Amino acid sequence: MSPFPLSVALVLDHASVTGGAAKVAFDSALGLKRAGHRPIVFAAAGPIDARLIEEGVEVVCLGQHDILNDPSRLGAAARGIWNLEAARRLAALLASLPRGRSLVHVHGWAKALSTSIAGPIAAFGLPAVCSLHEYFLFCPNGGFFNYNTSEVCQLEPMSRACVTTNCDSRSYPQKLWRCARHSAMSRVARLPQVFSDFIVISDLQDGIVRSRLPKGARVHRIPNPIEAHQLGRKSGPASGGFLFVGRIAREKGPLLFAEAARRAGVVPTYVGDGPIREELARRYPEARIVGWKTPEQARAMMRAARALVFPSLWYEVQGLTVTEAKAMGTPVIVSDVCAGREAIDDGESGLWFRSGDPDSLAAALDRLKDDALVEKLSNAAYESYWADPQTPERHVDAIVNLYERMLCRWPGPLPSAASRADLIDEVVHPLRDGADVEEPLDAGAP
Template identity: 40%
Template sequence: MHVGILTNFPTPKGGAEKVAIESARGLAERGVAVTFLHGIDGPADPMLDHPRIRRVGLGLTDVWDRPAWRGALEGVWNREAARRLRAVLAALPAAPYCLHLHQWTRSLSPAILPVLAASRLPVAVTLHDYFLACPNGVYYRFDEGAPCTLAPMGAACLAAPCDPQSRAHKLVRFARAAATRTALHRGFAERPLALVHVSDGSRARLEPMLSGGPFRHHRVDNPVRVAQGVPANPAGGDAVAFVGRFTREKGADLVAAAARAAGLAALFIGDGPLEPVLRGLPGTEVLGWRSPAEVERLLRARARAVVAPARWLETGPLTVYEALAAGIPAIASDRAGAGEKVVSGETGFVVAPTAESLGAAFGALRDDALVRRMGLAAHARYWAAPMTLAAHAEALCGLYAAMAGRPLAAEAPSFQRSAVL
């Protein structure tokens, strides 16, 4: 079996690239040959160094690194991206069974969609966000600090000043969303696109938004790269931990306020626009980005719980799954897909993204016996049905075989080397 995976970067700049890279590695380890196509060149994640992974860089530029007018035009429709992708697909020594698109907004643009359709290959798209339906990608009103309730792409949507950047950015993103919708309906009418949802909650929200489109909907959990080991000892921790971008929509400010009210320290790993504010708060410790191994070590040593209190309708933050796998209680927003994996009161808490709700949950975490019991339950429940890389690759292979209408091939041959072509 041979599949093509497309995304913007060969390094994990965000959750979408992280999953694309891990999917490629999991498939390769399962015996699948993978052509990993990335729009923007640069150093590759070590996980892509595998004899069954061929890496192909298209040599494009991040639209955020372009002059504003050029970035806007290329973000809506990048003709050069389409030309280069068409040439690369034509030059592959063997056609893939299928193509799997993870992210396209930073370099590839909607211009690649007609190329994918013209290939006549089955195409899947993992919906890490809401960009296929919503112009700003998160279905969230940044002007109101609350999830959106408008129908995407209607007149009210166009008029809403919801973009996190500016009105001009909203207009560009609206144009890109319109171009995406047009390309999908024109190119995939005869061969429907396979949409891969990463949580039940995001599927329940997105499927009605995309009704009437040329889509078939599927559910595949994102992989979690945590090796099975002994459970952590969260009762020995001294802090609640937040891992990721420090933004209001992710609820970083809520963690700081609720921890202070509950008398617990707050540990922040990552960075973001709220970093200067967080650094100035008593009882708050702010670290920069750390490697996955460092993050796990820090959480095992310090965290009584890992917190993901998103205000937006997050599809499925990996930090929650990683905490459960390590045996650390998780506190998830009731707006986030990851909350589906938390048994409230048993392996953590699922709460509304408010300082009051988080404060009540943090107060309960002062009970060592409860924290210890929750950690052990989280570990046992997670490993009873783990979201491992192998399980993820197995689910993808089943999806690809169904899309291609043929059984899985025997183990694929290795490429001579992993390289940018």
């Protein structure tokens, strides 16, 4: 237990696991709690993850919809650009934190919270770090990816060419809305400037974002934590087939996997769901789509698989399933455009293939019909992971070490208690006349 506990506001869109960012944030929260610190999860959209409540992690949940699921499209469009309630509640939380041992760690804002979080963070002067789970601070659609051509986008974000290109996953009007949000983020809220430190997850991501960060920002490489048990090498040939685990979305490459599997004469299996599931099932009826499974079930399927296929088409920042598969002793066939390749030694613990090329992926699938090669890659993958495991405990040690360094160099104290109420009023002044807002949900702390 820490003799000098930290108070850490973990800020993100959802209070439940909806993707990798939330999973990492909650694993961090649980680890911080167990180490004797005080994590407070601040989120816009519920429900609240049961693990947080069970372990006594404080949660401030606004009980809002995220942008995609808000029944009021007009309200979603407005709140997605500037969420006034999020600013008010975050200001109140930061005002309550003790001086000298408190920080803000942002894991996500683009799906519900909006860029309005910048005001409270800047006003209260707490050390603030942002984990870059995607690219919304730099690119309007968050991925440097053209969803209509299924290719990595090389255009300069917010240039004339960018704004006039329909790269959005839904429509061009949606792209224009994203550009408006990006302008609010960079020119009005100036969100990137409120962070002194940024966490990247891979060398690929570091190379993409470093030149785009505010001058003087510090960049730290901290891998995401992996939950895995040391099961030992696999005892024989894999009993399963070729497996995809994750969101069935265009940028993840599920259609590419299906086409390559058809050419290689193998049946692809998908654990997950997503916006193009129906298209996948219609175009490739031979594909086996089993939907989302519990973490235990997914890990069991991964352990049994001949190989995990990670066909991502975009600059995926890490790809947790790649590392999880290695921990299980399962080789990975990975796209050479994403950061997942950094965890795989081509020909040693898995295979690389040319991104977007179904013939290249089909050739890799053909190679792994060889039981001897699968066994060789499996053993190497297992040994490689467990030689330097990315455990939740090691992850928490790394982020606490970063927090301590941030606190040591932070120049000044928080505002006095007398001025905090004025600051709350100032950063959310549109609400100071007593606008009627729905009471948020709070859970966790007594």
